[in-house]
Amino acid sequence: MTTDPAADAESTVGSTDQYRHSYGASVSPDGRAFAYIVDDGTGYPRAAQRTLSREGAGPMRPVELPCPGPVRKLIHSADGHWLACEVAPGGGEHHQVWVVTTDPEDPAAVRVGAPETIAAVDYATVELIGWDSNRVLLTAIEADGTAHALIVDPDDQGVVDLDARVGGHLIDSWKGAALLRVGPRGYREMLLLRHERITPLLPNDPGASTDQGVILDQGFEHPSLLFPGPGLSGQERDLNSVQALVRSDFDAKFPRLLAIDVGCEGIRFTVLAERNGYGLDEFAISHDQSTVAILWNNKGHSELQVLTLPERTLHPPIDLPGTVVGELSISASGSVIAMTVQAPDTPPTVGLINWREGHWTPIDHGRATPADGPGPERVEFFARDGMPLLGWLYRPTTPAAASPGPALIYFHGGPESESRPDFSFLFPAVQNAGITVLAANVRGSSGSGRLFSHADDRWGRFAGINDAADCASYLIRAGHAAPGQIACAGRSYGGYLTLACLTFHAEMFAAGVAICGMSDLQSFYENTEPWIAVAAYTKYGHPESDRELLRDLSPIHRIDDLRAPLLVIHGRHDTNVPVIESERVVEAAKAHGARAELMMFEDEGHEIVKRENQDALTAALLDWISDAFDVAVARPAR
Numbered sequence: 001m002t003t004d005p006a007a008d009a010e011s012t013v014g015s016t017d018q019y020r021h022s023y024g025a026s027v028s029p030d031g032r033a034f035a036y037i038v039d040d041g042t043g044y045p046r047a048a049q050r051t052l053s054r055e056g057a058g059p060m061r062p063v064e065l066p067c068p069g070p071v072r073k074l075i076h077s078a079d080g081h082w083l084a085c086e087v088a089p090g091g092g093e094h095h096q097v098w099v100v101t102t103d104p105e106d107p108a109a110v111r112v113g114a115p116e117t118i119a120a121v122d123y124a125t126v127e128l129i130g131w132d133s134n135r136v137l138l139t140a141i142e143a144d145g146t147a148h149a150l151i152v153d154p155d156d157q158g159v160v161d162l163d164a165r166v167g168g169h170l171i172d173s174w175k176g177a178a179l180l181r182v183g184p185r186g187y188r189e190m191l192l193l194r195h196e197r198i199t200p201l202l203p204n205d206p207g208a209s210t211d212q213g214v215i216l217d218q219g220f221e222h223p224s225l226l227f228p229g230p231g232l233s234g235q236e237r238d239l240n241s242v243q244a245l246v247r248s249d250f251d252a253k254f255p256r257l258l259a260i261d262v263g264c265e266g267i268r269f270t271v272l273a274e275r276n277g278y279g280l281d282e283f284a285i286s287h288d289q290s291t292v293a294i295l296w297n298n299k300g301h302s303e304l305q306v307l308t309l310p311e312r313t314l315h316p317p318i319d320l321p322g323t324v325v326g327e328l329s330i331s332a333s334g335s336v337i338a339m340t341v342q343a344p345d346t347p348p349t350v351g352l353i354n355w356r357e358g359h360w361t362p363i364d365h366g367r368a369t370p371a372d373g374p375g376p377e378r379v380e381f382f383a384r385d386g387m388p389l390l391g392w393l394y395r396p397t398t399p400a401a402a403s404p405g406p407a408l409i410y411f412h413g414g415p416e417s418e419s420r421p422d423f424s425f426l427f428p429a430v431q432n433a434g435i436t437v438l439a440a441n442v443r444g445s446s447g448s449g450r451l452f453s454h455a456d457d458r459w460g461r462f463a464g465i466n467d468a469a470d471c472a473s474y475l476i477r478a479g480h481a482a483p484g485q486i487a488c489a490g491r492s493y494g495g496y497l498t499l500a501c502l503t504f505h506a507e508m509f510a511a512g513v514a515i516c517g518m519s520d521l522q523s524f525y526e527n528t529e530p531w532i533a534v535a536a537y538t539k540y541g542h543p544e545s546d547r548e549l550l551r552d553l554s555p556i557h558r559i560d561d562l563r564a565p566l567l568v569i570h571g572r573h574d575t576n577v578p579v580i581e582s583e584r585v586v587e588a589a590k591a592h593g594a595r596a597e598l599m600m601f602e603d604e605g606h607e608i609v610k611r612e613n614q615d616a617l618t619a620a621l622l623d624w625i626s627d628a629f630d631v632a633v634a635r636p637a638r
Contacts, residue, residue, distance in 0.1 A: 020038065020039065020040045020041065020347075021038070021039040021040075021045075021347045021348045021349070022036050022037065022038050022039070022340075022348065022349055022350040022363055023036065023037050023039075023327060023340040023348040023349075023350060024036055024037040024071075024072075024073060024074060024327050024340065024350075025037075025327065025329055025338035025339070025340070025350045025352070025363075026074050026075050026076045026083070026329045026338070027052075027076070027329045027330060027331045027336055027337075027338045027352070028052075028076050028080040028102070028331070029076060029078060029079065029080045029287055029331060029332035030080055030331070030332065031052065031331035031332070031333065031335060031336040032051060032052055032053070033049060033050065033051050033052055033080070033102065034049070034050060034052055034057075034329075034338055034350075034352065035047060035048065035049045035050075035063070035074050035076065035083050035102075036048060036050075036074070036338075036350045036363070037071050037074065038060070039609075039611065041611035041612075042611075043610065044068070044069055044070040044071075044091070044609065044610060045070045045071055045609060046062060046063070046065075046070075046071055047062070047063035047065065047071045047074050047083075047085050048060045048061060048062050048063060049061045049063060049083070049102065050363075052336075052352070052361070056361060057352075057361060057363055061104060063083065063085065063100055064100075064107055064109065065085060065087060065098050065100075065109055066098075066109060067087045067089055067096055067098060067111075068089065068090065069087050069088045069089040069090050069091055069092075070087070070088050070091055070609050071085055071086070071087055072086045072087065072088050072095065072128075073085070073086040073128050074086070074128075075128060075130055075131060076102070076131075077131045077133070077134045077136070078131055078133045078134060078287065079133075079134055080102060081101060081102060081103075081134065082099055082100070082101060082102070082131075082134060082136070082154055083099070083100050083101070083102055084097055084098070084099045084112070084128050084131070084136050084154075085097070085098050085099075085100070085128070086126075086127060086128035088605060090573040090603065090604075090605065091571060091573050091603065091604045091605035091606075091607065091609060091610075092573035092574070092575060092605040092606075093125060093529055093532075093573075093574070093575045093576050093605060093606065094124055094125045094575070095125045095126055095127060096111060096113070096114075096126060097111070097112050097113050097126050097127075097128045097136070097138060098110065098111050098112070099111075099112055099136060099154040110154055110157075112126075112136055112138065112152045112154055112157070113126035113138050113140050113150065113152065121140075121142065121148075122143075123140040123141060123142055123148070124141055124142060124143045124529065124531075125140075125141050125529075125531075126138050126139070126140045126141075127139045127140075127141075127169075129170050129171065129172070130172060130173075132151055132173040132174055132175075134153075134154075135151045135152060135153050135154075135160075136151070136152050136154055137149075137150070137151060137170055137172070137173055138150040138151075138152060138170070139168070139169050139170045141531050143530070144166075144530055145166045145167075145529075145530030145531040145533075145534055146164055146165065146166055147164070147165060147166065147167065147168040147169060147531065148161050148163070148164045148168075149161070149162040149163040149164075149168060149169075149170035149173075149178065149180060149193075150162070150170070151173055162178050162180075162193055163178075163180055163193060165182070166530075166531075166534055167182055167183060167184065167531075167534050167535065168180055168181070168182055169181040169182070171190065171211075171212070171213045171214075172213055172214050172215050172244075173215070174214075174215040174217075175215070175217075176194060176195075177192060177193065177194040177215050177242045178192070178193040178194070178215075179191070179192060179193075179201075179213045179214075179215060179244060179246075180192075180193055180198075181210070181211055181213075184534065184535045184536070184537055184538045184539075185416060185535050185536065185538060185539055186207065186209060186416060186453065186454060186457070186538055186539065187206065187207065187208075187209065187538055188209040188210060188211050189201075189202070189204075189208075189210055190202065190210040190211075190213055190244075190246055190248075192242060192244070192262055194242060199262055199267070201213075201244065201246065201260050201262070201267065201269075202246075202248065202250045202258075202260070202269065203250075205250050205251060207450060207451075207454055208248065208249050208250045208251070208450070209248065209249060209255075210246050210247070210248035210250060211247060211248075212246065212247035212282060212283070213244050213245065213246040213247070214244060214245050214246075214285055215242065215243070215244050216243040216244060216245065216285075216289055217289060240263070240264070241261055241262055241263030241264070242261075242262045242263075243259065243260065243261050243262075244259075244260050244262075245257060245258070245259055245260075245272065245283065245285060245292070246258050246260060247280050247282065247283060249279075249450045252274070252450070253449040253450055253451070254274075254277070254278060254279035254280070254449055254450070255279050255280040255281075256271055256273060256274035256280050257271070257272045257273040257274070257280055257283055257292070257294065257307075258270070258271060258272060259272045272292075272307065272312065273292075273294055273305075273307055273314055275296060277298070277299075278296040278297060278298050278303070279296065279297040279446075279447060279449075280294065280295070280296060280297075281295040281296065281297045281302065281326065282295050282326065282327075282328055283295070283328070284328040284329060284330045284337070285330070286330050286331065286332055286333060286334030287332035287333075288332055288333055288334065289309060290308060290309055290333070290334045291306060291307070291308055291309070291330065291333075291334025291335075292306070292307040292308075292309070293305075293306055293328050293330050293337045293355075294306070294307055294314075295325055295326065295328060295339075297418075297420075297447055299378065299447075300323075300324075300378060300392070300418070300419075300420040300421055300447060301323050301324070301420075301421065302320060302322075302323065302324050302325035302326070303317045303320075304317060304318045304320055304325060304337075304339070305317050305318070306318070306337075306355055308334075318353065318355060320341060321341055321346075321351060321360065321362065322341035322342050322343040322346055322349075322351075323342070323343040323344070323375075323420075323421045323422065324341075324342050324343065324420050324421060324422035325339050325340065325341050325342075326339065326340050327339060327340040335354055335355070335356055336352055336353070336354055337352065337353050337355055338350060338351070338352045339351055339352075339353075341362075342422045342423040343375075343421065343422065343423065344375045344376055344394075344421055344422070344423060344424070344427070345375070345423075346423060347423045347425075348423060349362060349363065350362075350363040351363065374395065375421065376392040376393060376394045376421050376439070377392070377393045377395070378390065378391075378392060378393075378421075379391055379392070379393045379438075379474075379478075381470075381474040381478075382470075383442075383443070383463070383466065383467050383470045384466060384470055385463060385466075387443055387452075387455065387463070387467070388448075389440070389441065389442060389443070389467055389470065389471070389474075390441050390448070391419060391438045391439055391440040391441055391471065392419055392420070392421055392438070392439040393436070393437070393438055393480065394427050394430075394431050394436065394437035394438075394439070395431070395436060396431050396432075396433075396434045396435055396436050397431050397432050397434075398431075398432055398433065398434040399434060404476075404479050404480055404481050404482045404485075405434060405435070405436065405481070405482065405485065406434070406435045406436070406481065406482070406485040406486070406487070406510075406625075406629045407435060407436040407437070407438065407475050407480060407481035407485065407486050407487070408430055408435055408436070408437050408438070408486075408487050408488070408489060408625060409437075409438045409440055409468070409471050409472060409475070409486065409487070409488045409489075409501075410426075410427075410437060410438070410439050410440065410488075410489050410490055410494070411440055411442070411468065411488065411489070411490030411493070411494030411495075411497040411498060412439070412440075412441070412445070412490065412491075412493075412494050413490070413491050413492030413493045413494050413495075414444065414445065414446070414492070414493050414494075415442075415444035415445065415456060415464070415493045415497075415539065416444060416445070416446050416453050416539075417445065417446060417493075418441055418445050418446045418447040419439035419440060419441050419445070420447070424439075425614045425618065426614075426617070426618050426621065427439070429618050429622060430618075430621075430622065433622055433626065435625070436475070436480050436481060438471055438474075438475060438480070440467075440468070440471045442456070442464050442467035442468055442471070442497070443455035443456045443460065443463060443464050443467055444456030444457075444460075444464050444539075456539075457538060457539060458538075458539075458540065458541045458546065458549065459549065461540065461553050462553070464497070465497065465500045465501070465504050465505070465553075466504075466505075468488070468497050468500065468501045468505070469501065469504070469505035469508050472486045472488075472501075472505075472508045472509065473508075484510055484630060485510060485629050485630060486508065486509055486510060487509060487510055487511040487512060487513070487564075487625040487628060487629075488501045488502070488509050488511075488512050488513075489512065489513035489514070489515070489621060489625075490514070490515065490517065491515035491516055491517070491607075491608075492515070492516050492517060492576075492577060492606065493517070493518075494515070494517065495514040495515045495516050495517015495518070495568075495577070496514075496517040496518040496519070496555070497517075498512045498513065498514040498517060499512070499514050499517055499518075499519055499555035499556075499566075499585060500553075500555050502555070502562055502563075502564050502566060503555040503558035503559060503561045503562055504555075504558065504561075506561045506562060506563045506564065507563070509564050510564055510625075510628045510629055510630075511564050511565050511566075511567075511624060511625045511627075511628030511629075512564055512565075512566050512567070513566075513567045513568075513569065513620075513621045513624055513625065514566065514567075514568050514569070514582070514585075515568075515569045515570070515608070515617070516569070516570050516571060516574055516576075516577050516582070516606050516607075517568075517577060517581065517582070518554075518577050518581050519554065519555050519556040519581045519582070519584060519585035519588075520554045520555075520556045520557070520581065520584065520585075521540050521541070521550040521551075521553055521554045522543060522547065522550045522551060522554065523580065523581065523584070524577065524578070524581060525543035525550070526543070527578040527580055527581075528575065528576060528577065528578060529575055529576065532576055540553070541553075555585065556584060556585050556588055559585065559588045559589055559592055559594075560592050562589055562592065562594045562596075563594070564628065565594070565595040565596070565624065565627070565628050566585075566586070566589055566594065566595070566596040566597075567596075567597055567599065567620065567621070567624040568582040568585060568586050568596065568597070568598050568599070569582075569598075569599045569600075569601070569608075569617060569620070570582040570598070570599075570600055570601070571600075571601045571603075571604030571605045571606060571607070571608060572600055572601065572602045572603070572604065572605075573603075573604065573605040574604075574605045574606040575605075575606075576605070576606040577606060579600070582598055583598065586598045599616075599617075599620055601613050601616075601617075
């Protein structure tokens with residue numbers, strides 16, 4: 001599997017755009033082809049297929065889908081005949097799933113989970129989960145938030161509805177058994193569904209999350225690889241047991257890989273892989289169950305390891321061509337692993353490795369225009385209450401007129417997400433304008449352990465808002481920014497935190513840019529999708545029992561404290577954080593005499609995915625914060 005430059009050249013399909021990105025790959029079970037998502041800067045990201053051989057990757061064949069919107073996910077069926085694609089029409093939250101064949105001569109596409117094919121139920125959104133052999137797995141959610149775990153035959157549209165409940169989410173199904181995730185964000189458990197019985201896989205551990213899993217063949221017809229039992233052969237043990245691998249931080253600080261056996265003698269689990277101070281990001285197991293690909297998070301950087309079964313050998317880490325890796329897919333025999341690789345100077349790019357032979361095959365060498373100079377530096381500091389905080393410091397490439405100069409603090413979404421040294425379409429332009437960037441991880445972020453991720457729950461949100469101001473204090477104290485020259489920005493929860501910074505700690509910030517953020521937590525609950533609201537109770541508070549808390553945490557009720565100019569950006573099709581959250585806060589700010597503007601993208605949702613819109617967002621943010629600083633900053637030519 002060596003790189004074929006000629007094949008890569010053919011993959012551009014008429015585009016010479018140097019900013020091409022690729023991600024979300026699915027390797028066909030036989031390892032002879034793969035599908036992935038391509039973003040060449042023209043319209044929405046779309047699906048494509050390519051062949052794969054030792055000579056490299058063949059030419060790209062676009063997947064034609066009769067649904068305008070970005071492709072979010074794609075997965076091959078067990079026999080490689082089908083490819084399922086999840087699409088977000090208009091970039092919104094009401095997703096659809098379409099299935100095509102991998103035959104180049106067959107252009108037909110079939111929508112699964114459509115109201116006209118499944119008992120006339122008009123699901124609000126349908127999520128692609130995977131495959132049970134050649135039947136597609138879906139989580140289909142009604143408008144009231146009831147989630148259905150569905151198995152659909154793409155040939156005849158036959159449907160099996162395994163479970164229906166608010167807050168449910170299908171994880172895997174195989175040979176009559178299924179895994180179902182239940183519970184709100186940060187408090188997720190895994191249930192086994194079999195023979196109309198429901199069995200929790202792990203004991204109750206409040207604050208733990210078990211969120212990824214796969215059912216194994218062992219216990220159905222094969223000897224056990226994971227739980228042979230003392231003195232018993234695999235055939236002598238309980239062949240009706242069910243075994244699974246799960247990602248969980250049950251009884252641990254960081255997520256790890258657990259093997260679980262559910263049999264007539266009860267439930268037992270063992271730790272299959274863990275590393276001190278590392279969190280398990282994700283894993284993928286081959287269909288023959290010989291190979292498990294494991295991604296670890298080591299202080300923001302990714303490490304890839306392979307675990308081979310049945311001997312449970314954890315092989316040494318594999319060198320990666322980027323700092324952050326995700327979206328694992330593995331061939332049936334376990335030899336080929338696909339992943340998305342990125343770094344501050346490298347946009348998301350699909351890479352494939354034959355790990356046994358050590359051959360890398362990079363796909364689509366798309367490059368961005370990175371900021372010149374060194375990469376980001378991991379910085380650690382303390383909040384006012386002693387909580388350790390961290391972030392990634394991106395130094396300016398163009399010196400400011402005065403030093404220390406202006407800075408931008410950027411807050412990620414979630415809040416249970418994490419700023420990592422990955423690719424950003426925004427940061428290079430800000431650095432090149434002579435502005436320091438701090439990508440902050442305040443309490444509530446993942447990557448620093450389970451307790452840290454829960455430290456901002458409900459009443460802890462006030463401390464999380466203080467953390468944001470403490471990021472500004474750190475920049476001044478460390479000489480990275482001057483007082484009065486710090487702006488803040490962020491998307492989703494980061495947009496909320498931006499609004500909170502400007503109203504709770506108005507004296508600290510010169511400008512703010514809030515992207516798709518909540519301004520009123522009470523109205524957010526009233527207008528967001530029901531399934532999003534239910535999952536958020538543990539993070540922000542309940543809309544009934546915590547009404548006073550939600551009001552006190554809402555920036556719109558402190559809008560008279562706003563001093564800095566505020567730019568608010570939103571996608572018209574966003575129903576996660578409804579557009580009214582941005583419209584109302586801009587109206588309220590203007591009513592109090594503040595400078596505020598609203599920038600609306602008519603063809604986007606909760607994420608701004610089109611390249612032209614990302615460029616427009618970047619230009620608008622740079623103009624906005626540059627005007628607010630008291631010193632001149634460079635403005636890159638556009």
